[in-house]
Amino acid sequence: MDGTHLYEKYKGCLLVAVLQNGNHNIIPIAFAIVEGETSDAWHFFLSNLRQHVVTRDGVGLISDRYESINATVARSNGLWSPPKAFHMFCIRHIESNFLRKFKAPYLQKLVVNIGYSQTYALAFDDGYRWGHMTTNLVERINSVLKGACNLPITALVKATFYRLNELFTRKRAETEAQINAGHVFSKLVTSKLHANQLASRNIQVSCFDRQNEVFEMREMPSGLEYAVDLRRQRCGCEEF
Structure with a gap:
């Protein structure tokens, strides 16, 4: 999360929180127009963010x-x-603070390298950063809204809404296309598996839990049955 200044006639700040989903898409999840980056403004933003949007525990906040x-x-x-949450700092801001205090540009890059090192910050965050060391995700959204930050408040809200609506509509269409492609692939794989079973007649699938990715297999002609767990990579025959 981060804040960006408003310009022209109406001053203030636009606070923004974003996330990245499993397809590596950047998703804006909350905005707030406030007088400035004060403690009261951030308290208002983070309180509502926690109550209405980020309701799950174990999240990382950069x-x-x-x-x-x-x-x-x-x-x-x-x-x-x-x-409930793990607050972490952007390595680029740490780099800027370091340079401001110590006036040592030759050490600036080393600070960033230390942050990205697998034996330093990334080794002790328990995975809550998901590899992210900066606030670049939210800064990309700020760059998208850069032109809108010069608008009056009502126009800014409308511009933000319509731009996000367009984004979500496009991403939904892309996701549906991926799902449809996945269904076609699944049918092809299922057909091939069925053909192989008919040809070899040595394994039958008696039950398939799609949600938990668990199979129940029957070996023929012995009739022995095994459970195959794809998520945990386990099989009742003790070989996966």
């Missing part, structure tokens, strides 16, 4: 080291603290 954000996390009554 931001800059803005004092107002740190203060809000500290006063959230544990809603944005472990184990």
Whole structure:
């Protein structure tokens, strides 16, 4: 999450929270127009974000080291603290703070490299960063809305809504196309498996739990039955 300044006649800040889904798509999930990046503004934003949008536990929250954000996390009554959430800092902002304090440009890149090192920050985050070390995801959304940040408040809200509506419509169409392609592939695989079974007549699938990816197999002609768990990569025959 991050904030971007509004320009022209109407000042203030646009606070934005985004996530990345399993297809690596960047999804904006919350916006707020506030007077500035104050503690009260971030408290308002994060409280509503936690109550109405991010309701699951164990999430990772990446931001800059803005004092107002740190203060809000500290006063959230544990809603944005472990184990409910894990607040982490953007390595690029740490790099900027380091350069501002120590005035050592030759060490600047080393700070970023340390952050990305598998034996440093990534080794102790328990996977909650999902490999993300920066707030680049939200900054990409800010760049999309850059022209809209000059608009009056009502026009800004409308522009944000319609641009996101267009984005979600396009992503939904892409997802449906992928699902349809997956169904076709599944049918082809199923047909091939069935043909192989008819040819060899040594294995039969007696039951398939699609949601949990569990098969019940019967070996012929012995009639022995095994459970095959694709997620855990286990088989009742003790070989996977």
